[in-house]
Amino acid sequence: MTTVGFADPLVLAATEIDRQSFRVDTFIPKRLKIPSIDINAVIQPVRKDRLGRMDTPTKTDEVGWYQYGAKAGETGNVVLSGHLDDLRGPAIFANLGDLRLGESVTLQRGKKIIAYKVVSVERYRLEDVPLASIFAATQAQRLQLITCAGPYDPELGYEDRIVVTAIATT
Template identity: 40%
Template sequence: MTACSNPVNDVTKTEVTEKEPVQISEKVEELQATVKDSSTSSFVPASAPVNPLKISIPSINVEAEIHPYGMDDTGRMAVPEDPEEVGWYKYGTTPGSAGNAVLAGHVDSKVGPAVFFYLKDLKTGDKIHITNANGEELVFEVKDSQKYLPEDAPMNEIFGPTETKSLNLITCTGYFDRSVGHYEERLVVFTELISEI
């Protein structure tokens, strides 16, 4: 998966393991327990959350299906094998509910750019449109984007509880380390809900 700080124009030269998890830490289960424990958090989930089905990001020409994913055998967030599909962390917050909902996708594949290839180009104020299973459209606005080494990522800010209705998008970035078969950093784009249609 390609870098935001070192864009790769000839992505076909980069060998990528498409099954590589984009998860930035192995502490998701611990954070998920915090999210679901109302006695230790002010987080209040929506009364009837509805699964997300599609994502549209007009500013970078993204139109993709969203499918729910849990964790892989290593305890990391699983992601789609299909490079054009986006994964929603189903054990976390549903987009549109109070909390940090998380979507992950590949940045490239062995054959070229993937669904989140241009995620690095998003700017503050850009809009993310999510369509759910009820046909409702949720519009989120980009607030910030940050790159992290996996061991330095602020897991609570990405996956943990919050009173805002947030949606965080994750992909890989930075240098591709061929010796281990994955990118050194993760890009996280932080967004907040601004309207429901």
């Protein structure tokens, strides 16, 4: 009869260097840069509106970060929204639909920067926007950029949404 045994487990103490190599540097984004469509914008945290939806930034030249979603550098979706236009004309995300696959987007706070690469640019009817996917917890570090599009109804707002998805490259 053969006896099978187990060796005593080897336990190693983590050093400070080991701990630092696993540390994820996350931050609340304060600036969005998209050079290809000339965006260099301040980001403001936004909450939910009275209907439980992601609110929009109060200023049309700023971007809103959904504070209940991921921070930059975390796994999950960092969700940013911006206005298409206002009564004076185009707003911060007026050209969001012009982004192309592979283009660069960065989030910044001071010297901390996370770079992303655009992997999809989609236009949806309002009722077809994949909200579960946009706001879902994911294992990847993703950035979701959202704005209005399409015909405007004074009572209901815009009929479409543009959703840009980017994945972290740094």
